[in-house]
Every structure is written in structure tokens, then in C-alpha cells.
Amino acid sequence: MSAVLRPLIPVDxxxxxxxxxxxxxxxxxxxxxxxxxxxxxxxxxxxxxxxxVVARSQESRxxxxxxxxxxxHFRGYVPGQHVNLTAELDGVRVTxxxxxxxxxxxxxxxxxxxxxIPGGRVSGLLCERTQVGDVLELGPGDAFGEMHLPRxxxxxxxxxxxxxxxxxxxxxxxxxSALGMPADTTLLYWTRQRDERCFTAELRAIxxxxxxxxxxxxxxxxxxQKPDEAVGRIDSALLLRKAPDLAKRTVFACGPAGxxxxxxxxxxxxxxxxxxxxxxxxxxxxxxxxxRVELRRSRKTLELASGMPLLAALEAEGLQPLYGCRxxxxxxxxxxKLAGVSRNLDTGELQAEPEQALRLCVSSARSDxxxxx
Amino acid sequence: xxDPTKCTDMKAALHNRPLSPAxxxxxxxxxxxxxxxxxxxxxxxxxRYIRNVVKAVRYSEVAGRGLLWGGAIAFGFWTLAxxxxxxxxxxxxxxxxxxxxxxxxxxxxxxYDWMRDPHLHxxxxxxxxxxxxxxxxxxxxxxxxxxxxxxxxxxxxGYGLLRIFPEQRWKPWRIFQPLYxxxxxxYFQWGVAIQELELGLAFMGRKTWRELWEEFKPMGRKAGRQxxxxxxxxxxxxxxxxxxxxxxxxxxxxxxxxxxxxxxFCGHFTDKVEVFPRNSVINESRGHWYLRQLRGSSxxxxxxxxxxxxxHLSHQIEHHLFPDLPARRYPQIAPEVQAICKRYGQHxxxxxxxxxxxxxxxxxxxxxxxSRVPLRSPLVAA
Numbered sequence: 001m002s003a004v005l006r007p008l009i010p011v012d013x014x015x016x017x018x019x020x021x022x023x024x025x026x027x028x029x030x031x032x033x034x035x036x037x038x039x040x041x042x043x044x045x046x047x048x049x050x051x052x053v054v055a056r057s058q059e060s061r062x063x064x065x066x067x068x069x070x071x072x073h074f075r076g077y078v079p080g081q082h083v084n085l086t087a088e089l090d091g092v093r094v095t096x097x098x099x100x101x102x103x104x105x106x107x108x109x110x111x112x113x114x115x116x117i118p119g120g121r122v123s124g125l126l127c128e129r130t131q132v133g134d135v136l137e138l139g140p141g142d143a144f145g146e147m148h149l150p151r152x153x154x155x156x157x158x159x160x161x162x163x164x165x166x167x168x169x170x171x172x173x174x175x176x177s178a179l180g181m182p183a184d185t186t187l188l189y190w191t192r193q194r195d196e197r198c199f200t201a202e203l204r205a206i207x208x209x210x211x212x213x214x215x216x217x218x219x220x221x222x223x224x225q226k227p228d229e230a231v232g233r234i235d236s237a238l239l240l241r242k243a244p245d246l247a248k249r250t251v252f253a254c255g256p257a258g259x260x261x262x263x264x265x266x267x268x269x270x271x272x273x274x275x276x277x278x279x280x281x282x283x284x285x286x287x288x289x290x291x292r293v294e295l296r297r298s299r300k301t302l303e304l305a306s307g308m309p310l311l312a313a314l315e316a317e318g319l320q321p322l323y324g325c326r327x328x329x330x331x332x333x334x335x336x337k338l339a340g341v342s343r344n345l346d347t348g349e350l351q352a353e354p355e356q357a358l359r360l361c362v363s364s365a366r367s368d369x370x371x372x373x
Numbered sequence: 374x375x376d377p378t379k380c381t382d383m384k385a386a387l388h389n390r391p392l393s394p395a396x397x398x399x400x401x402x403x404x405x406x407x408x409x410x411x412x413x414x415x416x417x418x419x420x421r422y423i424r425n426v427v428k429a430v431r432y433s434e435v436a437g438r439g440l441l442w443g444g445a446i447a448f449g450f451w452t453l454a455x456x457x458x459x460x461x462x463x464x465x466x467x468x469x470x471x472x473x474x475x476x477x478x479x480x481x482x483x484x485y486d487w488m489r490d491p492h493l494h495x496x497x498x499x500x501x502x503x504x505x506x507x508x509x510x511x512x513x514x515x516x517x518x519x520x521x522x523x524x525x526x527x528x529x530x531g532y533g534l535l536r537i538f539p540e541q542r543w544k545p546w547r548i549f550q551p552l553y554x555x556x557x558x559x560y561f562q563w564g565v566a567i568q569e570l571e572l573g574l575a576f577m578g579r580k581t582w583r584e585l586w587e588e589f590k591p592m593g594r595k596a597g598r599q600x601x602x603x604x605x606x607x608x609x610x611x612x613x614x615x616x617x618x619x620x621x622x623x624x625x626x627x628x629x630x631x632x633x634x635x636x637x638f639c640g641h642f643t644d645k646v647e648v649f650p651r652n653s654v655i656n657e658s659r660g661h662w663y664l665r666q667l668r669g670s671s672x673x674x675x676x677x678x679x680x681x682x683x684x685h686l687s688h689q690i691e692h693h694l695f696p697d698l699p700a701r702r703y704p705q706i707a708p709e710v711q712a713i714c715k716r717y718g719q720h721x722x723x724x725x726x727x728x729x730x731x732x733x734x735x736x737x738x739x740x741x742x743x744s745r746v747p748l749r750s751p752l753v754a755a
Binding site: 026027029030031032034035036048088090091092093094324325327328329330331332334346347349353354355356357 | 405408409412413415416417418419420421427431482483486487488489490491492494495496499510511514515518519598601602659662696697
């Protein structure tokens with residue numbers, strides 16, 4: 001439902017080709033092929049994972065569920081993981097991560113549930129202006145995230161969701177339900193108000209079907225009306241009431257950063273804890289501090305001065321990135337930025353989106369960065 | 374004896390005022406501000422434009438190849454079908470011109486990187502021409518755009534073949550350079566393709582033939598693919614009627630070669646364009662770099678069609694000042710660039726295609742013979 005901070009976009013060095021496509025690859029120009037394929041069917045592509053919106057429904061007051069049917073280049077996900085979704089806004093492609101909320105259907109389709117964040121450009125596009133039949137890109141990169149069932153399903157689980165954090169956990173609940181609920185599972189799901197809540201009826205139906213599955217809906221700004229509803233923020237008293245055997249439960253928590261932090265502190269007794277928080281506003285550094293820069297392809301992580309041009313800072317660390325003019329003209333040093341906030345030293349502008357061509361010589365890091373070099 | 378070169382260069386010298394270091398800095402920041410303003414305005418309209426260019430390239434290529442194919446077969450039975458072949462070759466030539474100039478060249482400068490569209494991405498785009506994009510990104514994007522018209526650093530000065538400026542050393546074999554220029558024009562894509570190999574170095578023994586072979590490999594692969602496409606695969610699709618298709622493709626490539634040669638030569642080799650010594654780039658400030666770009670480039674005035682078909686290199690000055698701004702913006706900002714030039718006493722070199730191209734050939738003929746370096750106005754006032 002919302003962007004996730006921790007797992008970053010994985011590097012996807014070369015598009016995979018198989019069989020006849022590998023034989024044709026040397027003579028095929030993907031842009032030309034894609035141009036004509038899209039005239040036939042907008043979801044066709046030589047090597048890019050695209051998906052068509054096949055259904056759309058209102059999930060709550062401010063959230064919309066889109067059912068996406070991907071083409072054959074999408075490599076799937078494990079319930080609980082996130083996928084990158086790229087859409088075009090005012091001529092610029094923008095990427096956000098969303099968690100599929102279900103197990104893939106027989107025809108490959110899956111759902112995402114998007115909460116309309118006030119002022120959010122991508123969530124606004126997906127909630128308000130995306131129609132059945134539209135095509136979105138899945139990527140860059142494959143699905144990612146660690147919050148999925150381990151190979152051996154734990155005996156007891158506690159799922160903690162706050163707001164949009166329900167989305168990866170809903171995918172897990174649906175997976176567990178389809179497997180016949182192999183784990184004794186409690187889901188605690190917080191929202192501020194009742195009408196913000198998603199999947200209420202389905203969660204109740206699953207609870208009615210499986211005695212091993214309990215769901216409690218917690219509200220912070222509404223009064224409880226049903227026996228499975230309660231009021232209160234996450235704290236130890238509440239956790240003790242709802243899950244007295246916490247020390248035996250594998251805990252998954254997903255929600256805003258503060259919520260996940262609180263959950264982690266309360267679940268120190270649990271045999272395993274896995275938490276994922278949405279992206280907070282990126283930590284933007286002033287000039288002078290240091291930032292952690294990960295070079296994904298060279299498998300290196302460095303501490304660099306944040307105000308310095310990245311090219312000079314990398315060279316000061318003994319690295320030798322390719323460069324040419326050193327003043328932002330020739331693009332020789334440009335490389336992909338997978339995550340983080342950079343500053344264009346010519347214009348002073350901050351750039352928080354992933355970029356394909358970050359010019360190292362005229363950019364500085366303003367947060368921790370992941371570069372594709 | 375009057376020296377026509379000296380006369381015009383004298384005029385250029387009078388047109389260009391040397392700037393004081395303070396003025397130079399101010400000049401640079403005015404251009405920076407202009408650049409920042411345009412960069413902040415980029416959006417849906419620019420994206421739509423470049424996608425329309427892509428559309429025009431794709432449809433004209435299909436139409437051109439379709440007409441050549443159908444025309445070749447029809448021509449086999451009925452000789453009056455020749456206009457289809459002519460139209461096909463012209464359309465294919467047009468498609469290649471658009472692809473090379475308005476799409477490939479501009480995309481490879483990273484002008485559309487802000488869209489984050491992998492198919493319009495400067496570092497990975499591969500164009501429909503014999504040379505590889507990677508080689509172009511080195512010789513053109515880096516060398517030519519950073520060291521524009523600096524002797525010994527910008528290999529585009531005469532392409533290692535022609536003496537365009539009196540500052541270049543005269544040798545007796547230069548006498549025949551109008552002939553070399555004509556051949557270079559006809560086979561321009563091959564000239565560009567092998568430019569980075571610097572064959573001369575191998576002949577002079579400053580590089581081994583083995584090194585040359587290693588450097589040739591990627592270029593050879595790309596050129597092979599291009600030759601295969603235009604002179605084998607598409608002709609063979611017409612079966613026994615392959616010959617007219619092959620000739621059509623040859624003509625289309627030839628049209629594109631002559632056009633790109635003409636446009637590019639008009640951009641840096643007209644009368645009032647200057648060359649600079651190596652030491653001009655030592656610790657060069659941004660303002661100094663801008664001034665060098667301005668004095669080393671010349672524009673073409675003309676219709677919208679001329680601008681589009683030249684990939685907006687008709688606005689060579691604006692392109693050299695802001696190589697990574699989408700080229701369709703150059704005509705919009707040209708009046709402001711002109712106003713800045715006027716304020717700083719710099720000549721804004723522009724003229725019709727006929728006039729500018731005439732001056733280029735004037736230079737090629739004049740400097741085939743020994744010529745003396747005229748008086749130049751320095752960039753910076755002492």
C-alpha cells in the first residue's frame with residue numbers, strides 16, 4: 001500500500017532472454033520492437049515487465065485496490081514481498097514500491113492496494129486517474145523484501161499491522177488461509193478510524209473459517225462497536241492482553257517507522273522479529289556530515305562527506321569512476337542512483353527519485369545513497 | 374595582396390569584445406540562470422515532443438522500406454513504378470536523418486534523461502548509423518563538447534583531414550582537400566565511425582596495429598550489423614528484385630551522410646568561428662567555457678523544418694552552451710542568448726544555410742593553400 005524504506009531496488013544488470021529471443025537478440029533493437037509491439041497490445045514488450053490494470057475497486061475511504069495482470073517478463077513475488085511500480089507523471093517516470101496483497105492467481109494476476117496520501121503524486125495517480133485497461137511498468141528490479149514465510153512455517157505467529165502496513169501481511173494471511181492455516185496466527189491491525197480499514201469482511205470470514213486465526217481491529221480515533229474491535233495504541237499491556245504467549249510467536253510488524261520501532265522493543269522475547277517500515281521523509285543531511293554510500297555493483301559501502309561532489313569524494317576514497325569533463329556536460333560519469341537523495345550542485349535542486357543518470361561530477365549526496373556502480 | 378580571411382576575421386575581432394574576469398563570471402552566471410530556468414520547466418510537453426519524433430522516425434522508416442520493397446517488385450514488371458523507389462529512398466533517408474539528428478544525437482546527450490525512460494536514455498541509446506554510440510559518447514560528448522575548437526584536443530577540427538583554420542599547419546597534400554571534403558561528405562557516417570581509431574597514429578607508428586585491431590572490434594561489430602541490415606536483409610526480402618532495394622538503401626544513407634556533414638560543418642567552420650590554443654582550457658572557469666562555446670559555434674537561420682531536420686543543430690550556439698537541454702527548447706531561448714551576447718559585446722554568429730555553407734566551402738578552398746593567422750580578439754581582457 002505504501003512505499004517501503006529498507007529494502008532497496010535490486011540491480012538488474014541485463015534483461016534475461018531465453019530460447020528464440022536469445023538468438024534474435026543481436027539483431028533486435030528493443031526500442032523499435034517495443035514501439036510496434038505496443039501498437040498491437042500495450043502490455044507487450046521485448047524485455048520489460050508491464051502489467052495491465054484488469055479491475056479496480058474502492059477498498060476503504062481512501063484506498064483503492066488495483067488488480068494487475070503482468071506480461072511474461074514479470075518474475076513474480078513471494079507473499080509479503082514488495083514490487084516496484086513505475087508510472088509516468090508529467091513526462092517523468094516515477095517509481096514507488098507496493099506490496100501485493102494476495103497470492104498470484106492462476107492467470108498470474110495479483111492485487112495491490114494503494115492508499116491515497118494527501119499530496120502524494122503517485123498514489124493520487126493510482127487512486128484517482130488509473131482506469132481498467134491502463135498499463136503500468138513493474139520494476140526496475142524484481143520483487144524484494146524479507147517479510148515472507150520461512151521454508152518451515154513457524155508454529156505460532158503474531159502479525160502487527162498499522163495503516164498501510166496491512167498490505168504485505170494481508171498477502172501472508174491469504175497465503176496461510178489457502179494453506180489451511182498451518183500456523184496459529186493472531187493479527188492485530190491498527191487504523192485511526194474504522195472507514196480507513198481495508199479487508200475487514202474478508203479477515204472476519206477467514207477468522208470464522210479457521211479457528212487458529214484471530215483478528216483484532218484496533219482503533220485510535222473511533223470507539224469500538226464489534227467484539228473484535230478495541231481501542232488503544234501499541235504498548236506492552238495491550239500486547240500482553242491480545243497475545244499472552246508472545247514469547248512463543250514469530251512476530252512480523254509493518255507500519256510507520258515509529259510503530260515498527262515500538263513493536264521491535266516490545267517483542268524482544270519473541271523467537272524471531274521481522275519489521276518493515278514505510279519510507280519516512282528521507283533524512284536530508286546538511287553539507288558537512290557524512291553519508292553512507294553503497295556501490296551496489298562493486299559491492300562496496302563507503303562513508304563520504306555529504307557536501308562534496310560525489311566524483312571527487314569517491315576519488316578521495318581511492319576509487320576511479322569513469323569521468324570526462326568534470327563539469328556536467330559529457331555524461332561520462334553518469335550512473336544509476338537506486339535510492340537516496342542527491343543534490344544537483346549546479347541548480348541546488350534535491351532529487352529523491354531513483355535516477356538512471358546521476359552525474360557524479362555535479363551531484364552531492366544528501367542522504368545515504370545506493371549507486372549502480 | 375589582400376587576404377580575404379584576414380579581412381573577415383578582423384571584422385570578427387571587432388565584433389567580439391574581450392571580457393574582464395568579473396564580466397566573464399557575470400556572463401557565466403547569466404547563462405547558468407537561463408539554463409536552470411529552462412531545466413525547471415521541462416515536463417509533459419517535452420516528453421510528448423520526443424515521443425512524436427520517435428513516432429515520425431518509426432513510421433517514415435516503415436513507409437520508406439515498404440515503398441522500396443513494393444516498388445522494387447513492381448519495377449521488375451513495370452518500369453514506370455520508379456517513382457515509388459525514389460519516394461521510398463527519400464523517406465528512408467528522411468527517417469535516418471530524423472533518427473540520427475533529432476532523436477539519437479539529442480538523446481545521447483542525456484537531454485531526455487530526466488524522463489527516466491530506458492528507451493530514451495543517454496547512456497544506453499544505440500543509433501541507426503555505422504559508428505557505435507559508445508565511441509560517439511567519447512569523441513563527441515566528451516572531447517568535442519568539452520574542448521570545443523581547441524587545437525590538438527578537439528578532433529572535430531577538420532576531422533584530422535581538412536585544414537579549416539589558418540592555425541592548422543599547412544602541408545602540400547592539403548591542396549587537394551576540397552576533394553577529400555567531398556568524399557568525407559558522401560561517406561560521413563564512416564568518417565564518424567572510424568574517427569576514434571585515429572588511423573594516422575598507426576601509420577606514424579605511435580600505436581601498434583594490434584592495438585588498432587582491438588579498438589576496431591566493437592566498431593566492426595556495429596558496422597557489420599548495419600551493413601547486414603541495409604545491404605543484405607532488407608534487399609533479400611524483395612527476392613530477385615533485391616537490386617533496386619539495395620540501391621535505394623545506398624541512396625538513403627548517402628542523403629543522410631551529405632545532410633549531416635553539411636549541418637555539422639556549418640556549426641563550427643563558418644567565417645567568424647574561432648579556434649583556441651591548448652592553454653585556454655587550463656583551470657578554465659565556467660564563464661570562460663561558455664564564451665569559448667559561443668565563439669566556436671555558428672547557427673543557421675531558417676524554417677521550423679530546417680531546425681527539426683538538423684536536430685536543432687541550426688542552433689549550434691545554444692546546443693554548445695546547453696548540450697543537455699532538450700533541443701526543441703533552443704529556438705525558444707535563442708532571443709535571450711542573443712540579448713546576453715549583445716550586452717557583453719559578443720557576436721552571435723548566424724546566417725542562412727546557403728550563406729553559412731558557402732563560407733564553409735570558402736574556408737576549405739582558401740586554407741588548402743598556405744594562409745596566415747589573422748588578428749584575433751582574446752577571450753579575456755589582459
